[in-house]
Amino acid sequence: MSEQHPPSLRLPSATYRLQLNRDLGFASASRLVPYLDALGITDLYASPLFKARPGSGHGYDIVDHHQLNPELGEAADYDRLCARLRERGMGQILDIVPNHMCVESPENAWWMDVLENGPSSPYAEVFDIDWQPVKGELANKVLLPVLGDQYGAVLENGELALVFQEGAFFLHYWQHRFPIIPKTYVQILSLDLPGLTAALGEDHPDLQEYESIITALRNLPLYTERDPERVAERYREKEVVKRRLWRLWQEGPAVRSHIDASVVRMNGSPGDPVSFDLLDALLREQVYRLSHWQVAMEEINYRRFFDINALAAIRVERPQVFADTHRLVLSLMREGRVTGLRVDHADGLYDPAAYLQRLQEECALAAGPLPPPVDSPEPAAERSCYVVGEKILTKGERLPADWPIFGETGYGFLNALTGIFVDSRQAKAFDRIYRRFTGSELSFAESAVAGKKLVMQVSMAAEVNTLGHYLNVLSEINRHTRDFTLPSQIKALVEVIAHFPVYRTYINSLAVSDRDRGYIEQAVARARRRNPALNASIFEFIRDVLLLRFPPGISDEERRRWLDFVMRFQQVTGPVMAKGVEDTACYVANRLTCLNEVGGDPERFGLSLEAFHGQNIERSRGERHGMLATTTHDSKRGEDVRVRIAALTEIPEAWREAVGRWSRLNRRHKRAVEGGLAPDRNEEYLLYQTLVGAWPLEPQDRQGQQVFTARIQGYMEKAVREAKVNSSWISPHRGHEEAVAAFVAAILDPVRASRFLAGLQRFLAPVAEAGMAYGLSQALVKIASPGVPDLYQGTELWYLRLVDPDNRQPVDFELRMGMLADLEQREREIGTTALAEELVASRRDGRIKLFLVARALRFRRQERALFQEGAYLPLKAAGTGAESVVAFARALGESLALVVAPRLVMGMLAPGPGPPLGSAWGDTAVLLPEGTAAASFHNLFTGEIVAAGQRQGRAALPLAEVLGRFPVALLASLP
Numbered sequence: 001m002s003e004q005h006p007p008s009l010r011l012p013s014a015t016y017r018l019q020l021n022r023d024l025g026f027a028s029a030s031r032l033v034p035y036l037d038a039l040g041i042t043d044l045y046a047s048p049l050f051k052a053r054p055g056s057g058h059g060y061d062i063v064d065h066h067q068l069n070p071e072l073g074e075a076a077d078y079d080r081l082c083a084r085l086r087e088r089g090m091g092q093i094l095d096i097v098p099n100h101m102c103v104e105s106p107e108n109a110w111w112m113d114v115l116e117n118g119p120s121s122p123y124a125e126v127f128d129i130d131w132q133p134v135k136g137e138l139a140n141k142v143l144l145p146v147l148g149d150q151y152g153a154v155l156e157n158g159e160l161a162l163v164f165q166e167g168a169f170f171l172h173y174w175q176h177r178f179p180i181i182p183k184t185y186v187q188i189l190s191l192d193l194p195g196l197t198a199a200l201g202e203d204h205p206d207l208q209e210y211e212s213i214i215t216a217l218r219n220l221p222l223y224t225e226r227d228p229e230r231v232a233e234r235y236r237e238k239e240v241v242k243r244r245l246w247r248l249w250q251e252g253p254a255v256r257s258h259i260d261a262s263v264v265r266m267n268g269s270p271g272d273p274v275s276f277d278l279l280d281a282l283l284r285e286q287v288y289r290l291s292h293w294q295v296a297m298e299e300i301n302y303r304r305f306f307d308i309n310a311l312a313a314i315r316v317e318r319p320q321v322f323a324d325t326h327r328l329v330l331s332l333m334r335e336g337r338v339t340g341l342r343v344d345h346a347d348g349l350y351d352p353a354a355y356l357q358r359l360q361e362e363c364a365l366a367a368g369p370l371p372p373p374v375d376s377p378e379p380a381a382e383r384s385c386y387v388v389g390e391k392i393l394t395k396g397e398r399l400p401a402d403w404p405i406f407g408e409t410g411y412g413f414l415n416a417l418t419g420i421f422v423d424s425r426q427a428k429a430f431d432r433i434y435r436r437f438t439g440s441e442l443s444f445a446e447s448a449v450a451g452k453k454l455v456m457q458v459s460m461a462a463e464v465n466t467l468g469h470y471l472n473v474l475s476e477i478n479r480h481t482r483d484f485t486l487p488s489q490i491k492a493l494v495e496v497i498a499h500f501p502v503y504r505t506y507i508n509s510l511a512v513s514d515r516d517r518g519y520i521e522q523a524v525a526r527a528r529r530r531n532p533a534l535n536a537s538i539f540e541f542i543r544d545v546l547l548l549r550f551p552p553g554i555s556d557e558e559r560r561r562w563l564d565f566v567m568r569f570q571q572v573t574g575p576v577m578a579k580g581v582e583d584t585a586c587y588v589a590n591r592l593t594c595l596n597e598v599g600g601d602p603e604r605f606g607l608s609l610e611a612f613h614g615q616n617i618e619r620s621r622g623e624r625h626g627m628l629a630t631t632t633h634d635s636k637r638g639e640d641v642r643v644r645i646a647a648l649t650e651i652p653e654a655w656r657e658a659v660g661r662w663s664r665l666n667r668r669h670k671r672a673v674e675g676g677l678a679p680d681r682n683e684e685y686l687l688y689q690t691l692v693g694a695w696p697l698e699p700q701d702r703q704g705q706q707v708f709t710a711r712i713q714g715y716m717e718k719a720v721r722e723a724k725v726n727s728s729w730i731s732p733h734r735g736h737e738e739a740v741a742a743f744v745a746a747i748l749d750p751v752r753a754s755r756f757l758a759g760l761q762r763f764l765a766p767v768a769e770a771g772m773a774y775g776l777s778q779a780l781v782k783i784a785s786p787g788v789p790d791l792y793q794g795t796e797l798w799y800l801r802l803v804d805p806d807n808r809q810p811v812d813f814e815l816r817m818g819m820l821a822d823l824e825q826r827e828r829e830i831g832t833t834a835l836a837e838e839l840v841a842s843r844r845d846g847r848i849k850l851f852l853v854a855r856a857l858r859f860r861r862q863e864r865a866l867f868q869e870g871a872y873l874p875l876k877a878a879g880t881g882a883e884s885v886v887a888f889a890r891a892l893g894e895s896l897a898l899v900v901a902p903r904l905v906m907g908m909l910a911p912g913p914g915p916p917l918g919s920a921w922g923d924t925a926v927l928l929p930e931g932t933a934a935a936s937f938h939n940l941f942t943g944e945i946v947a948a949g950q951r952q953g954r955a956a957l958p959l960a961e962v963l964g965r966f967p968v969a970l971l972a973s974l975p
Contacts, residue, residue, distance in 0.1 A: 010091050010339045011386055011406075011625050011868065012043035013861050014783070015790045019047050019633055019808055020069075021057045026077035028813075033084040035817045038824075040857025043091040043340065045790060047633070049078075050097075050328065053105040053310075057808055058633065059095075060344065061102035061311060064109065065325040082337040091339035093386070096329055098322075098355065099348040103127075103302075104146065104310040106177040111312070115142065116179035118223035118287040120231045126321050128313040133301040134469045137289075140224050144288045145296035145309050146176055155280060158270040160290070162188070162263050162279060167246025169263075171283070173290070182238040183220045184285045185245075187278070190214065191262040199254050206252040209244065216241050223287060294730060300462045305348065306575045307459035317350040322358060333385070334366040340386035342409060342627075347391060347574040350567055351508045353402045360384050360404045388627050392578070392599040394502050399623070402506075407619075407626015410790055411599035414629045416615050417781060418594055419607025420886055421646040421774045421903050427605035429652035434591040437659060438681040444589040444602045451588065452498040452580030454724055459579065463572050468493055470565045471545065477558055478551040481541050492538045495527035503574040505546075507566050510559070512547050520546045586636065587723040590686040594645035594693070597636050606649070609886055613874035616888070620786035620872040628787040630778055631795050631807070638799040638807060641693035643778055644771030648692065650906035651767075658763050659688050665756045669746035671739035678739035679716070680726060686719060687712075687744070694800045695764055697772075697844040709748045713741045715802045765913075770906050772798070772843055773915040776852055776968045777886065777901035783856040784890060784899045784970065786872050796853045797846035816850065823851050832943030836966045840914065855940050856970055859897075863972075866892045877959075878951055879924035881916075884908065885959065887926045896934055896973035900926055900962055915967035921959035928955040934973035941966045945974070 016036050018029055029044070036044065048059035051069045059069065068078055085092055103111040110123040118124065119131050119140055131140050147154045154160060154173075161172045162180070169180040169188060180188075189210070200207040220241075221234040249256050268276035283290065291299070296309045305311035316322050332338040343359070346352045363385035382404040391399060391408045399408060435441060442450075456464045468490035475481040475489065500523045505516035512520075520543060528539040543549075546566055550559060586596035595602040619626065630639035637645075648655045663684060670677040679687065690712065700708060717737055720727045727733035747753045775798065783789045792799075794811035797819075801807040827835045839848040860867045870892035877885045884904045890897045908916040928934075928948060932955050936947045942965050948955040962969045 009384065009386060010043075012091060012093065012340065012788050013864050013868070014041050014857050015043045015045040015093055015627065015788060016041040017045045017047070017633065017790060017792045019058060019793060020049065020072050021047075021059070022055070022071040023810055025071070026073035026081045030077070030081040030084050032813055032817075033081070033088060033090065035813065035820065037088045037090060038820060039791075039796065039854050040859075040861050041090070041791070042861060043093050044085060045093040045342070046095060048095050048097050048344075051107070053102045054107070056102075057805070060097055061105075062097055063102050063105045063107045065101075066328055068328075078337075086336070092337060093340035093342055094329065094332070094338045095342045095344060096326075097344045098314075098316045098325065099345045100305040100311040100313050101127075102310055103312040104176065112179055115144075115286075115288050116181060116223075117235070118142075118181075120221075120223050120225050120234065125318060126314050126324070128303040128315050130301040130466065133299075134466060135299055135301070138299070138301055140287075142288045142302060143291055143295065143300050144178075145291050145293045145300060146173065147290055147292050150292050151290055154290075155276050155283075156268070156270065156273050158268065160267075160279065160283075162266045162282075164249070164259055164263055167242035167244075167249070171286075178286070178288060178290075180282070181223055181286055182241060183217055183222070184282055185241075186214055186217050187282050187285070188262050188266055189217070189259070191265060191278070192258070196254065196258045199258070206248060206255050209248055210252075210255055213241055213245055213248070216244075296462065297459055297730070298461045298465065301466075303463070303571070305345070306579055307455070313348065315350070316355060322355075322362075326359075326362065330362055330366040333363055341388075343387060343389045343405075346389040346403075347504050348571060350571065352389075353400060353506060353508060356387065356389065356403050356405055357382075359387065363387070386625070392503055394599075395601050395604070397502055400506050407623035407787065410627040410629025410632065410787075411597070412615075413619075413627075413782070413785070413787065414632075414635070415595075415597055415600040416607055416612055417630065417778050418597065418600075418642050418646060419604070420609060420612050421643050421778070422592070422595070422606030423649040423904055424606030424608065426649045426652045429656075430591055430605070430649065433652060433656045433659070434685065436656075437663070437685050438590075440589075440682060442589065444585060444591075447585040447589040448581045449498050451584030451724075452576050453494060454584060455576055455580040456494050456497065458724075458728075458730060460572070460576060463575075464494060464497070465490060467565070467569060467572060470568070471542070474545060474562060474565060475541065477554055480551070481537075484535070484538050484541065488535060488538055489542075492527065492531070492534055492542055495531050495534070496523050496539070496542055497573055497576055498580075499523045499526035499530070500573050500577065503577045504570045505573075507546075507548065507563075507570065510548055510563065517547060582636075583722050584724055587686070587719050588682070588725065590682055590689065592645065592649065593686060593689045594637065594642040597642070598632075598634055609874075612886070613872075613888065616785050616872050617874070620870075624786045624868065626787050627790045628782050628785055629790050629792070630782050631792040631799060631801075632790075633792065633804065633807065635792075635807070636803045637693060638801040639778060639795060640771060640775040640799045641802065643774035644767060645689055645693040647767050647770040647774065647906060648689070650770070650904055654763070658759070659685065661759065662688060662756055665759075666743070666747050666753070669743050669753070671742065673733075673736050673739050678726070678736045679720075679743055683716070683720060683723075683726070683740060684743075687716060690715060690802070691760065692764060692767060694802060695760070695768070696800065697768060697798055697846075705748065705750065709745055711802070711806055712748065713744045715806060716740050716744055718803065766906060766909050769909055769913060769915065772848075773902050773905060773967050776849060776915075777903060779849060779853055780856055780899060780901050780968045780970060781886060783853070783860055784867065784888075784897065786867075789857070789860070791853070796850045798844075798849060819847055819850055820854060823847060823854070832941075833965065836942040840917070840966060843914070852941065852968065859940055859970065859972070863895060863897065866890055866895045866897060870895070870897075873929050875929070876927050877924055878927060878956070879959075880922045881905075881908065881924035881959065884916075885924065885926065889929055891929070894933075894973075894975075896932065898926070898928075898937060898957070898969070898971040898973075900957070900959065900969040900971070902963070902967060916963070917967065918960050918964045921963055924959045925949070925951045925956040926959065926962070927951060928957065930954065936974050937971035938974055939966070940970045940972060941968070946971060 049068055050062050051064035051067050052059045053061040053063055110126055113123050114121045163170050163172055169185055171178040220238055221230040225231055249259055266278050268279055303313035349355050387405045388407055388409055389405050393412050471489050472486045475484045502519050505519055507516055524539050524543040528536055582598050721729045726736045747756055839851055870890040873889040873891055875887035875889055886903055887900045905916050908920050936945050939946055946962055948957055
């Protein structure tokens, strides 16, 4: 049955992700619209567009939700971009950030107001700040961990500078600027007041005005004031005082000299510690407490995005905060400029379902003159706008049923698709190779638990300690639990979170779903079993709290606090999972790194075709409009890197011999660091996989070699820090990192490592061939599968980039636009069949992938109903190469499209170079669906007509013919 959607709803057919920044702004994006249209894209998928921290390369560090980022261009530039999209019937999907804002930029006016006015600020409730934290000294204050050293050292080095600007005092620390509470101006203005009196005389009007200003400042209400009238008085009067003070400074030379001298005196003199007492006393009275950045690990009292101090969480669950942060985006939707949304980090929200429901309601109200409908005109108010959510699902997990969205952003599909290129029969072989090379016996599951514990011990200790104190308060409610000590509760809480099987649960009322109950029971049981020395009743108490099993006789207010603890607990488990697994364990357990992806399960060595088809069938019946990704701005490796590494699973013995040989050759380039060699064996194993995956297809000149070396050095530095074994972001081990960088430089030096490089390139030749074949396969399978295929910028050519920042480098769009135009011209000149053969011969330049992507996306756009509504039919293969092909059909009415793509073909590559074509497939054939009426098909990549034959009593297509001239096939049935 067809899905029902409101008439104004636009559903994309294919999206193209652009990372907009000052180097790729609105004007540049506008110039790309014709190219994207020619590529077959229907919707531009843009990174966040709102005003971000100056110099932001990604837009997630928003400082103002009410204006477009000026670094992307003028409003007129954005108007032109939207107009060009509309002219071509294209939509715009916008990435929005409802969870956090950047607070390390003075351009965030809301945060600056909080720092000046504390709990009395109207924006104090925007940010998730604990004004009464565990550390009593921080009551009604905000800890700002921005200093590069201990506070006392920074102060006495003269790095903190008081300045006077336009009637207000500020504290400067490098690029940071912090407001001074107006009431505390008195401490500055009162310095040497007798000296000013002597200079002017008691009757001088400037002195009288100066003293009047001091009196007005003393009478200002405190920043802790909550009475609305007193707060309004404070806001009004402090601004009046600032104007008076600025006017006096400008017009009174003596006052100006006095204030300037007072500022100099307040700032102290390096080498004279006592001279900084005045500034220290002033800073003790501020809303904020400046501290060393590492203090955030244990004492920070505002919720962050993961463990990033610069990104403070906002309380979008509050109606006014939602309204204030969504005003512009809803306006853009009302105007028809934005036609869909991607919600960033949905799991970080207090109540994701409630947020998404409100978002859909507001989008329905904002719906404007959108492009023509592409679906049924029947309304469905719960999904009035195309919305997808960034949600990482673990094995067997599904999107919550009460999320009114069209699906997630594609990580589930990405990992499943990678899995079919892994030879699952070689799992034990790769276990042995990894263990023997590295000496590691640790499983990925064990690495994940250890990684989560490490994160909670180090970078997120503050969040866990706060939760522990909240839990301790709950334990005091009941006499059976009040004897549980705080340390024991925190330790048990850490164990439960470390063993949590999913990113989070979604309890938002006094009812707990069976799904969430199962996850909680599982986590508590595992934690209890692995910690027999801890009191089992503490784990039972935590289980009861999380399952909302209230003790008898508690009040409604205590129930509310109990539920609030559970919901805050849910906001912690996700970041811990992300940092402990994605950003720790995925850099520690390196058995096969193509599996170490966001949302992946590295213990699952490959995926059967049956399981892959099963997931696609399920998606075709449910989330058929969710995104399908193969590369994203957050993925650990580019799509063509992953499948090339996957190809190693087909040659385990050759891989074992190669890494052993390479290690012996390169041992002389290692350095001794604190009793060990750097890189260590695990890092070295990761490095060899990285080189195999990312090695350029085209020969590199000296400059290209240097660029590649720098990329690998940058990647390895990040990998070593993320692993947190020999170095970390919090405490970098420079000696180890320098040794790893030197090792990379040495083994990639054509002179110093000629034998290694020659051997690497010999080994790479067949692996790279397989990687190109699989790269084409995954591109085609993504485009034709149920869902919305998404292309990350630049991936229409071979994409051998690694994790950010490598994957956020500028894309040569001029090259791509020129290539696409040349392909179209070349096809007109020599025809489709000859062009296909030419592209196979020149496959290393990437035009073959561009051709495939454009041809398949255009066909998908042309046959939109077939791919959006059509059935997904797995196809079986017969013959000697049956296991080396993935095939399926999309069917709707009389329309039928077939996809045939190779996998696991390393054994078919020898002896000749290039992908397996023609006779290499022998007697292999794809069996068509029973009852298929079509007798012949049009091959969209070669222009050939392929006739169906017979095999096993059914219509079948011989692969020797279907893949005779091109490595993959997209076949359309002919009448």
